[in-house]
Amino acid sequence: MKIRSIRFGMLNVPLKTPFKTAMRTVSEIEDVVVIIETDTGHTGYGSAPATAVITGDTHGSIIEAISKVMAPALIGRDIADLNGLVTIIQGAIVRNFSAKAAVEMAVYDLYGQLYGAPLYKLLGGGDNVITTDITISVDYIDKMVEDTLAAIDLGFETLKIKVGKDPALDIERIKAIYAAVNGRALIRLDANQGWTPKQTVYVLRALEDSGVRLELLEQPVRGDDIEGMKYVTERIHTPVMADESSFGPKEAIELIRMRAADI
Numbered sequence: 001m002k003i004r005s006i007r008f009g010m011l012n013v014p015l016k017t018p019f020k021t022a023m024r025t026v027s028e029i030e031d032v033v034v035i036i037e038t039d040t041g042h043t044g045y046g047s048a049p050a051t052a053v054i055t056g057d058t059h060g061s062i063i064e065a066i067s068k069v070m071a072p073a074l075i076g077r078d079i080a081d082l083n084g085l086v087t088i089i090q091g092a093i094v095r096n097f098s099a100k101a102a103v104e105m106a107v108y109d110l111y112g113q114l115y116g117a118p119l120y121k122l123l124g125g126g127d128n129v130i131t132t133d134i135t136i137s138v139d140y141i142d143k144m145v146e147d148t149l150a151a152i153d154l155g156f157e158t159l160k161i162k163v164g165k166d167p168a169l170d171i172e173r174i175k176a177i178y179a180a181v182n183g184r185a186l187i188r189l190d191a192n193q194g195w196t197p198k199q200t201v202y203v204l205r206a207l208e209d210s211g212v213r214l215e216l217l218e219q220p221v222r223g224d225d226i227e228g229m230k231y232v233t234e235r236i237h238t239p240v241m242a243d244e245s246s247f248g249p250k251e252a253i254e255l256i257r258m259r260a261a262d263i
């Protein structure tokens with residue numbers, strides 16, 4: 001099974017509820033779809049959004065990086081050589097994380113088809129059922145509480161609460177949600193880089209001192225502010241998770257070396 005062609009499509013899906021974070025509001029899904037076709041007639045699919053404020057990727061840059069840089073190096077390659085294909089994808093161009101992810105998805109799709117097995121089994125097995133959280137977007141307090149209770153009614157046991165716009169208001173949001181949940185679900189926060197290090201410590205200490213117990217706090221400060229992540233991690237009890245601070249092994253190792261995150 002060898003790669004014969006790589007082409008593109010666009011996926012546009014309106015959201016019933018806008019997805020709101022400290023950095024952006026998304027009203028519809030607009031993904032570049034990567035379609036890899038093989039000489040055996042098999043087709044693999046991958047996709048990637050344009051998250052310019054997070055990764056720097058746009059629809060145009062994703063298509064350009066794949067069509068002009070990655071595709072020429074992948075055409076004719078055998079899907080069975082998974083490690084070789086991933087090495088080519090990751091080494092073909094610096095950064096461009098969304099483009100790389102979309103191509104890798106399509107390659108992994110084909111790898112599963114090649115061996116006629118679900119991908120999770122090929123990657124080591126495990127349970128074929130997973131438990132996920134649900135995101136509660138930044139909004140008015142009453143709306144966030146309403147969305148929280150609706151999620152619990154649907155059976156979700158872990159809630160990811162988006163915050164990071166206004167520290168004082170965020171404290172009130174979280175307290176109201178915590179009281180409404182009343183121990184029926186775990187609560188994790190995602191500030192999406194929206195606070196400064198000092199604001200983060202202020203917010204979390206206020207919450208911890210008032211009895212709010214959180215599962216974790218995700219990416220409270222700017223992704224490139226590793227010193228800020230360390231400052232926060234050293235001063236609060238709630239575990240700190242890095243997200244935008246780590247796009248690969250190099251950043252992960254630096255976070256570990258500096259003890260700038262717990263997760």
